[in-house]
Amino acid sequence: MKRIIISVTNDLVSDNRVHKVATSLQNSGFEVFLVGRKLKNSPEISRKYKTHRIRLIFNKSVLFYAEFNFRLFLFLFFHKVDILLSNDLDTLLPNFFVSSLKNRKLVYDSHELFTEVPELIERPKVQKIWLKIERFCLPKIKYSYTVCQSISDYYKEKYGIEMGVVRNIPFCEKIEKLTIQHDNKILLYQGAVNIGRGLEEAVEAMQFLEGFELWIIGGGDIENQLKTRVKDLNLEEKVKILGRKKLEELAEYTNQADLGLSIEKNMGLNYYFALPNKIFDYIQAEIPILCSDLPEMSRIIKNYNIGAILESHEPKKVAIQIKLIFENKSQFEIWTDNLKVAKKELCWQNEEKILLTYFGNFGSNS
Numbered sequence: 001m002k003r004i005i006i007s008v009t010n011d012l013v014s015d016n017r018v019h020k021v022a023t024s025l026q027n028s029g030f031e032v033f034l035v036g037r038k039l040k041n042s043p044e045i046s047r048k049y050k051t052h053r054i055r056l057i058f059n060k061s062v063l064f065y066a067e068f069n070f071r072l073f074l075f076l077f078f079h080k081v082d083i084l085l086s087n088d089l090d091t092l093l094p095n096f097f098v099s100s101l102k103n104r105k106l107v108y109d110s111h112e113l114f115t116e117v118p119e120l121i122e123r124p125k126v127q128k129i130w131l132k133i134e135r136f137c138l139p140k141i142k143y144s145y146t147v148c149q150s151i152s153d154y155y156k157e158k159y160g161i162e163m164g165v166v167r168n169i170p171f172c173e174k175i176e177k178l179t180i181q182h183d184n185k186i187l188l189y190q191g192a193v194n195i196g197r198g199l200e201e202a203v204e205a206m207q208f209l210e211g212f213e214l215w216i217i218g219g220g221d222i223e224n225q226l227k228t229r230v231k232d233l234n235l236e237e238k239v240k241i242l243g244r245k246k247l248e249e250l251a252e253y254t255n256q257a258d259l260g261l262s263i264e265k266n267m268g269l270n271y272y273f274a275l276p277n278k279i280f281d282y283i284q285a286e287i288p289i290l291c292s293d294l295p296e297m298s299r300i301i302k303n304y305n306i307g308a309i310l311e312s313h314e315p316k317k318v319a320i321q322i323k324l325i326f327e328n329k330s331q332f333e334i335w336t337d338n339l340k341v342a343k344k345e346l347c348w349q350n351e352e353k354i355l356l357t358y359f360g361n362f363g364s365n366s
Contacts, residue, residue, distance in 0.1 A: 002082040003031040004359070007072055007091040011042040012051055014218075014244050016277055017111065017147075017168045018087060022049050024352040025359060030083075035075060037068060043246065062126070069094050083107065083359065089114035089134055096137045107358055108144040110163070113151055116270035118196050119221075135159075143358050148296045150273040166355045168277035170284045172347025180256055184213045185326060188257035188287070190250065191278045193220035193241075196271055198263030198292070203229055204315035206238045209322060217253055219244040254285045259325065262291040263310050263318075275300070283342050288335040290325065304342040306335050
């Protein structure tokens with residue numbers, strides 16, 4: 001049985017994409033070993049495949065990346081491995097070097113346009129370092145894929161490489177709607193709580209909405225900032241910032257929502273090309289969606305007619321549009337019916353067939 005070591009820089013708890021990939025590879029006959037990092041507040045995890053989380057001295061800034069990459073290199077080099085699966089640019093360099101030194105197959109999964117995230121755009125010197133790593137490694141990698149066609153096209157134009165597309169789609173499962181009764185309509189955002197996600201505007205919009213609650217599930221750089229803003233606006237009864245949830249818990253919250261939000265702002269190419277996995281989670285839970293007018297996500301919403309496109313990020317206009325969505329009951333029913341069709345097509349059972357083509361040539365036995 002061939003061993004695949006999958007590496008990420010997170011603590012494995014809520015990375016749904018990596019969990020799906022690991023599960024599919026294990027079910028296909030590979031021995032899967034998933035490696036990430038351990039944080040002080042990381043809850044325990046239990047997976048059917050092997051996991052290891054590296055404890056670090058540094059967990060922020062350049063020192064974190066330097067320490068993690070060095071320790072990941074040592075881990076990969078001194079462990080038995082047949083195939084290396086690197087997730088995103090921040091794990092690629094050690095995987096690339098170990099692949100070369102040990103003559104092992106390397107597969108690269110690009111979850112986003114890493115060098116175009118807002119945090120790097122605002123730090124051009126740091127961005128330049130990551131661009132050098134990208135430029136050095138990517139043209140030499142034979143097997144690679146990403147989350148959407150726009151990012152694939154971008155890399156083809158930039159480096160002349162043929163990067164495949166494996167979208168971040170959930171498993172298609174029969175989900176029974178929870179019978180929990182809420183006094184208010186539930187607006188849901190799940191995912192990274194970072195700048196550019198439209199969360200500040202969503203919180204501000206709640207000042208103008210009665211009969212609604214906003215649930216924010218996830219963790220990130222602006223979580224404390226949002227909590228402070230909620231308190232300043234006296235919105236504690238309307239806005240619930242629920243923190244990160246384990247994968248098995250998240251679906252219970254998603255299932256209770258009435259409208260899913262994916263209202264990222266156009267803050268560089270990474271957000272412009274984004275196709276967030278939360279959109280597909282909403283679809284599986286049969287929740288209509290309000291999303292930004294960005295190409296990848298709006299294409300899904302329009303093609304399947306399962307929600308609305310955000311007209312403005314101005315908080316009062318966000319509130320007005322949300323009110324109109326729920327007042328138009330006939331349109332809402334059409335979206336709900338169309339979601340039943342969309343969820344059957346947009347499921348991991350279909351997407352994993354594409355994923356496995358990147359590993360089929362390696363053979364799981366021998």
